[in-house]
Amino acid sequence: MIVFGAPRRYVQGPGVLGDIGKELGAIGKSAVFIADERVMKMCGETVRQSAEAEGVALTLMPFGGEVTYDEIARIVARIGDAPTDIVISAGGGKTIDTGKIVARDIGAHFVSVPTVASNDSPTSHIAVIYDDQHKLVGVEENRGNPELVLVDTDIIIKAPIELLSAGVGDALVKVFEVEQCIGAGGKNVFGAGSPLTALALARACYTTVRENLVGAYAAHAKGKPNAAFEALVEAAVLMSGLAFESGGLSVSHGMTRGLSAVPGVATALHGHQVAYGLLVQLELENRDPQFMADMREFYRAAKLPLKLSELGADQASNSTVQTIAELSAAAAHMKKFAREITANDIAEAIGRIEAA
Numbered sequence: 533m534i535v536f537g538a539p540r541r542y543v544q545g546p547g548v549l550g551d552i553g554k555e556l557g558a559i560g561k562s563a564v565f566i567a568d569e570r571v572m573k574m575c576g577e578t579v580r581q582s583a584e585a586e587g588v589a590l591t592l593m594p595f596g597g598e599v600t601y602d603e604i605a606r607i608v609a610r611i612g613d614a615p616t617d618i619v620i621s622a623g624g625g626k627t628i629d630t631g632k633i634v635a636r637d638i639g640a641h642f643v644s645v646p647t648v649a650s651n652d653s654p655t656s657h658i659a660v661i662y663d664d665q666h667k668l669v670g671v672e673e674n675r676g677n678p679e680l681v682l683v684d685t686d687i688i689i690k691a692p693i694e695l696l697s698a699g700v701g702d703a704l705v706k707v708f709e710v711e712q713c714i715g716a717g718g719k720n721v722f723g724a725g726s727p728l729t730a731l732a733l734a735r736a737c738y739t740t741v742r743e744n745l746v747g748a749y750a751a752h753a754k755g756k757p758n759a760a761f762e763a764l765v766e767a768a769v770l771m772s773g774l775a776f777e778s779g780g781l782s783v784s785h786g787m788t789r790g791l792s793a794v795p796g797v798a799t800a801l802h803g804h805q806v807a808y809g810l811l812v813q814l815e816l817e818n819r820d821p822q823f824m825a826d827m828r829e830f831y832r833a834a835k836l837p838l839k840l841s842e843l844g845a846d847q848a849s850n851s852t853v854q855t856i857a858e859l860s861a862a863a864a865h866m867k868k869f870a871r872e873i874t875a876n877d878i879a880e881a882i883g884r885i886e887a888a
């Protein structure tokens with residue numbers, strides 16, 4: 533059995549936030565808008581005016597900054613019995629994941645408004661939950677994928693390049709992971725087989741990222757979206773999200789288990805962690821030196837980490853490498869690979885990457 537899941541509607545372009553009211557009006561009459569302080573300042577009033585012009589009552593709800601069970605419960609309690617047809621989350625992955633579970637718990641539709649193209653959370657139905665110490669404590673599911681994903685590239689282009697490069701990292705890895713997952717007969721995020729559609733999207737995601745990176749980064753430097761920037765954002769948000777959820781994950785994401793246990797690396801952006809994870813995966817796939825050299829060149833252009841030190845590790849000591857290798861080897865995603873992977877295989881792959 534194969535399963536493919538996706539948001540009901542995806543809207544992207546410069547200035548589209550100003551018209552969000554029309555989209556919301558087609559979904560319901562009342563909404564809560566969750567955002568942290570920075571994003572609230574950037575978008576809150578625009579969304580309120582646009583929503584109210586279309587007869588949608590909007591309540592602004594500040595987000596505390598971490599996606600925890602307590603934060604979700606706090607927001608659900610603040611909403612209380614107020615009629616709420618729609619929960620909108622604007623920001624990075626943490627705000628978006630929080631909103632998904634708030635929406636589930638109050639029985640509302642969910643709308644995501646990524647204001648950074650930093651990872652693949654805006655289109656998915658899952659949420660990664662942490663404790664106050666940023667330790668991962670669970671993965672929750674919304675009832676379905678978002679009703680709407682709305683991406684205003686005039687806002688995305690204002691986010692720092694590090695966040696965009698994290699999105700590039702998270703998008704780049706997909707084709708390699710989906711191919712491994714399908715090859716190994718692994719399950720996708722819906723617990724089903726991966727449709728070929730997801731593989732096609734993962735391939736398109738990779739070529740779109742490779743072809744548009746330079747033009748998109750040039751646009752970012754000027755602060756004005758161009759066609760390459762639009763393409764890169766579509767790859768990082770839409771294609772990457774659909775590819776991972778329906779296509780399945782493998783070693784690159786499995787590596788985040790070990791990487792996120794290392795001080796310094798733990799706070800590295802998700803997309804940077806999985807980009808390093810891809811280097812490990814490619815070593816485990818025994819890719820030839822020319823392929824690796826080409827990939828390294830792309831990493832440099834994309835501002836992606838090539839070494840543990842660039843991910844924030846103080847030192848790549850044997851014990852650090854051993855910790856990463858042992859924890860990652862135990863991750864479920866590691867099983868979605870052509871052969872069994874041991875901690876030793878991972879440690880050796882890291883050794884080769886660090887020595888390159």
Ligand SMILES: NC(=O)c1ccc[n+]([C@@H]2O[C@H](COP(=O)([O-])OP(=O)(O)OC[C@H]3O[C@@H](n4cnc5c(N)ncnc54)[C@H](O)[C@@H]3O)[C@@H](O)[C@H]2O)c1
Nearest residue numbers: 570624625626647648650651652653656658659660690691
């Ligand atoms: N559910 C999923 O499918 C999924 C997939 C991947 C990652 N995630 C989760 O996503 C989270 C990480 O997300 P993230 O990397 O986006 O970090 P994040 O959510 O912490 O957001 C990054 C920061 O960017 C700021 N920001 C947002 N828009 C901005 C803008 N336009 N300009 C300047 N700053 C802006 C925010 O204020 C925030 O401080 C993790 O919790 C991870 O588990 C979930």
Ligand SMILES: [Zn+2]
Nearest residue numbers: 651652702806
């Ligand atoms: Zn990811």
